[in-house]
Amino acid sequence: MSHRNSASGVALEAHQLTLRYPDSEAVALTVEHLCIHRGQRVALIGPNGAGKSTLLKALVGLLPVAQGSLTIFGRHPAARPQAVAYVPQRREVDWQFPINALDVALMGRDVHLRWPRWICRQDRAKALAALRQVGMAEHAQRHIAVLSGGQQQRIFLARALAQESPLLLLDEPFVGVDTTTERVIFHVMEQLAHTGVTVIVATHDLLTVEAHFDQVVLLHQHLIADGSPQQVLQPHLLAQAYGGPLALFQERMPHELF
Amino acid sequence: MSFFDLLVEPLRYDFFTRGLVVGVLLGATCGALGCFVVLRGLAFVGDAIAHAILPGIVIAYLLGLNIFVGAFLMGLLVAGAISFISRHQQLREDTAIGIVFTGAFALGIVLISRQQGYTRDLTHFLIGNILGIAPLDLWITGGVTMIVLSGLCLFFREWTLMAFDPVHARAIGLPMGALHLGFMALLSLTIVSGVQAVGIVLIAALLVTPAATARLLTDRLSVMIGLAALLGSAAALTGLFLSYYISIASGAAVVLTSTLWFGSALLLAPQRGLLWNWLPQRTSTHSSF
Numbered sequence: 001m002s003h004r005n006s007a008s009g010v011a012l013e014a015h016q017l018t019l020r021y022p023d024s025e026a027v028a029l030t031v032e033h034l035c036i037h038r039g040q041r042v043a044l045i046g047p048n049g050a051g052k053s054t055l056l057k058a059l060v061g062l063l064p065v066a067q068g069s070l071t072i073f074g075r076h077p078a079a080r081p082q083a084v085a086y087v088p089q090r091r092e093v094d095w096q097f098p099i100n101a102l103d104v105a106l107m108g109r110d111v112h113l114r115w116p117r118w119i120c121r122q123d124r125a126k127a128l129a130a131l132r133q134v135g136m137a138e139h140a141q142r143h144i145a146v147l148s149g150g151q152q153q154r155i156f157l158a159r160a161l162a163q164e165s166p167l168l169l170l171d172e173p174f175v176g177v178d179t180t181t182e183r184v185i186f187h188v189m190e191q192l193a194h195t196g197v198t199v200i201v202a203t204h205d206l207l208t209v210e211a212h213f214d215q216v217v218l219l220h221q222h223l224i225a226d227g228s229p230q231q232v233l234q235p236h237l238l239a240q241a242y243g244g245p246l247a248l249f250q251e252r253m254p255h256e257l258f
Numbered sequence: 259m260s261f262f263d264l265l266v267e268p269l270r271y272d273f274f275t276r277g278l279v280v281g282v283l284l285g286a287t288c289g290a291l292g293c294f295v296v297l298r299g300l301a302f303v304g305d306a307i308a309h310a311i312l313p314g315i316v317i318a319y320l321l322g323l324n325i326f327v328g329a330f331l332m333g334l335l336v337a338g339a340i341s342f343i344s345r346h347q348q349l350r351e352d353t354a355i356g357i358v359f360t361g362a363f364a365l366g367i368v369l370i371s372r373q374q375g376y377t378r379d380l381t382h383f384l385i386g387n388i389l390g391i392a393p394l395d396l397w398i399t400g401g402v403t404m405i406v407l408s409g410l411c412l413f414f415r416e417w418t419l420m421a422f423d424p425v426h427a428r429a430i431g432l433p434m435g436a437l438h439l440g441f442m443a444l445l446s447l448t449i450v451s452g453v454q455a456v457g458i459v460l461i462a463a464l465l466v467t468p469a470a471t472a473r474l475l476t477d478r479l480s481v482m483i484g485l486a487a488l489l490g491s492a493a494a495l496t497g498l499f500l501s502y503y504i505s506i507a508s509g510a511a512v513v514l515t516s517t518l519w520f521g522s523a524l525l526l527a528p529q530r531g532l533l534w535n536w537l538p539q540r541t542s543t544h545s546s547f
Contacts, residue, residue, distance in 0.1 A: 060429045081431040093423045097297060098479045107419060111430040117415040143477040159426075 011167055011198040012036040012059070016068035019054050027066075028054040030222045036200065036215065038166070041193050043209045043229075044202040046219035046241050052202035053089055055219070056169045059200070060086040072167060082111050085160035087153075089171035089202070095145045101155045102140040105131050108162030130161040133191075134184050150181030157185065168192060170201045174208070186212050209233065268502045276396050277389045277455075281494030281512060283403040284452050284464065289490025291406055291448055292469035293483045294441065297421045302352060303442075305462035306359035308449050310336040312366025312458060315383055320369070326398055326450060333446035336362055386457030388498065388508045395454060402451040409444050410483070417441060418479060456509035463513040464490060467520050474523040474530055489519060 014034040021028050029051030036042055044052040057063040058070055061078035070076075072083055085108070105127035106119060113123070131137045134154040144152060153173060160168055173185050189199045189212065203209070209216055209229050216232040218225040220241040225232045259267075268274045295304050314332025318325045336358055343354035370380050391399075410417075416437050419427040428434055452461045472485035497512030525532050 061431070062425065062429055078431070081429065084429075086426075086429050088425055092425050094297070094421075097422045098473060098477050098482050099418075099422060100477065103479075107423070107426065110415060110419060113415075115416075116412050119415075 009038045010035060010074070011038045011040070012070075012072055012200075013074075014068070014070045017065065017070050018067035019051065019058050019063060020066045021054070022063060028221070029219065031055075031068075032223060034217065034223060034226060036198060038198050039193050039196045040198055040214045041189050041212065042198070042200045042215045042217060043213040044200060044217050044219060045204075045206060045209065045232075046224075047243075049221075050219040050241065051221055052219055053171050056086065056171050056200065056202055059167070059169055060084050082163070083165055084167045084169060085163040085165035086169045087156045087160050087171065087173060089175070095152075097144070100141050100143055101131060101136060101147070101158075102127060104144060104155050105140075105158040105162050108159040111163055111165075126164070127158070127162045130158040131155075133161055133188060134158045135180070148178065150177035153177050154181055154184055157188065161188070166197055168197060168199045170199070172202055172204065174203060174205050182208075206233070206238075264503075265499070268499070273389050273391070274498070274502065276391045276393065277508065278495065278498055280391050280396060280399045280455055281388055281498055282491045283399050284455055285468070285490030285492070285494035285512075286487040287403045287406045287448050287490075288452060288461075288464035289468040289472070289486035289488070290410055290483050291444060292465035292467075292490070293472065293479070293486050294417050294421055295445065295465050296469040296473065297479075300445070301462060301466045303355060304445060304449060304465045306340075306355045307333055307336060307446055308453060308458045308461045310359040310362035311450060311453065312363050312383060313369055315453065316366050316369040319379075320373075324394065324398075325454065326395070329450040329453060330446065332362070333450055334443075337442050337446060383453075384457050384459050385507060386453060386455050386460070386509045388455040388512070389501075391454065399451050399455075402447050406444050406448055409440070413437065413440065456512060460509050460513045463516060467513070467516040468493065471516070471520040471523045474520075474527045489516070493519065 012035070014031045017029075017031040017034075018027060019029045020026060044055065046052055054063060058065060059072060059077055061081065061084075065077075072080070075083070077084070102124075106123060108130065109119065109123040109127060110117060113119075128137060128140065131140050134157050136151060136154050136158060139147060139151065139155075144155060147155065157170070157173070160170075170185070174182055177185075186208070189201070192199055193214070201213070210233060213229055216225075216227065216229050217223065218232050218237055218241050224240050225234075225237045269278075292304075295301060311329040311332040314328035314330075314335075315325045316328075318328025321328075339358045340351070340354050343349060343358065344351040366383075367380065370376050370383075373379060416427075416432055419430075419432065420434065420437055424434070448465075449461055452464060456464060468489040469482070469486040471489055472482045475485060476482050493516040494512050497515040498508055500506065500515065501508040501511040523531070526534075528534060
């Protein structure tokens with residue numbers, strides 16, 4: 001993964017940021033200040049509608065910045081699509097599309113290809129390596145519709161890996177997947193963090209945050225807290241976001257937090 | 259008379275040979291491009307463009323111009339009108355298409371109805387006549403085939419990405435608007451070149467049916483495109499010989515052949531065919547997720 005390291009080692013920086021929902025004036029998220037360093041595994045947590053997906057979309061350049069500044073490696077998000085790999089939440093893809101796992105992974109290479117985008121042997125090797133990394137190499141030639149939900153998630157993770165971007169964004173990757181897939185995702189995140197890749201994950205699963213993330217950002221239409229898991233996973237902070245811990249989170253939260 | 263004689267006999271007629279060449283080229287073009295039409299859910303759009311170009315055809319016909327020119331200009335106008343109307347957020351795009359194509363079609367009928375022998379002319383445009391192709395139209399169809407097939411080769415990855423995962427396509431910075439416009443231009447060109455052969459009403463069948471049949475037979479897009487082109491051409495050949503020997507309308511014979519093959523694929527295709535699933539001991543391994 002070769003990419004220029006900015007002197008400060010900052011992957012993402014937001015200042016006085018305001019993001020609005022598409023085609024609407026409603027404010028989705030405001031962030032006074034947020035800084036994420038390279039090689040960190042960052043969890044974005046908060047209730048539904050907190051602005052987690054909105055922030056990720058702005059980082060990929062799918063949503064314009066309404067006010068303030070948002071930079072990735074010192075640049076505007078849309079300026080360098082190669083810098084960000086993104087695995088969306090509810091993948092708006094046609095699962096009956098005539099395409100196999102390897103072809104999906106190969107699409108990760110398109111961001112580096114110039115028109116007319118001939119695929120070369122090196123691209124194929126990288127796509128296969130990405131499939132291997134998520135344990136899907138033996139399914140490379142299978143049609144995507146015959147794979148399980150977890151396997152499909154891993155194929156899309158492989159596509160993001162084949163992109164070789166210094167910043168990886170995962171939107172709710174653990175929803176509806178098997179334990180193998182969950183293990184693979186955590187393992188890949190760890191490997192990437194070691195090579196200096198920054199991984200930002202929007203997640204509902206607060207139970208896994210402490211063990212697998214370096215930094216936690218708690219959102220609820222604005223930034224409530226930002227810091228290490230121990231600093232952020234505090235009952236009074238979580239209550240601010242989720243509005244009263246007992247009613248909503250009895251089952252999902254570890255007891256020692258309350 | 260041997261089978262070979264049966265195949266060669268109608269080739270004595272120039273009009274038949276021309277029809278055959280146009281049919282094969284058109285079948286291949288529509289089949290290949292039709293794969294993206296089917297995968298992007300644009301079947302209605304294709305049908306709408308075909309109907310909406312009627313006034314262009316009529317005006318060109320009345321002015322004594324090549325109807326290809328009138329049809330293509332009208333196609334561009336209609337595509338522009340559709341995108342203009344669907345900019346209103348209250349209206350969905352399919353509504354805009356429904357309004358524009360029926361309005362344009364009605365305008366075409368009004369123009370024809372002012373003429374003598376109105377029903378005959380209208381029938382001619384609606385049904386087409388692949389055996390009445392002029393030599394110049396042969397060249398036009400050849401040119402369109404070249405343009406469309408090279409377009410498909412050069413923008414294969416872009417259009418595949420757009421059809422499969424538009425969010426990813428946008429995220430990696432593909433120029434979605436320009437790619438869509440380019441695709442629509444090729445689609446209009448194909449439809450316009452096919453209208454003389456099979457008519458306004460049936461052209462959508464050439465786009466949709468071979469591609470859908472091919473989809474039932476393969477899970478690879480590149481194979482699907484090749485197969486659809488082959489099926490489209492083969493249906494044109496078969497339909498034209500059928501129309502010659504049993505005296506039926508040529509365009510309709512081509513479409514019906516294609517439809518019949520789709521029905522067979524639906525019934526008999528390996529893995530997905532209805533028959534395959536009825537076989538008791540082979541429960542399908544093709545389960546969904």
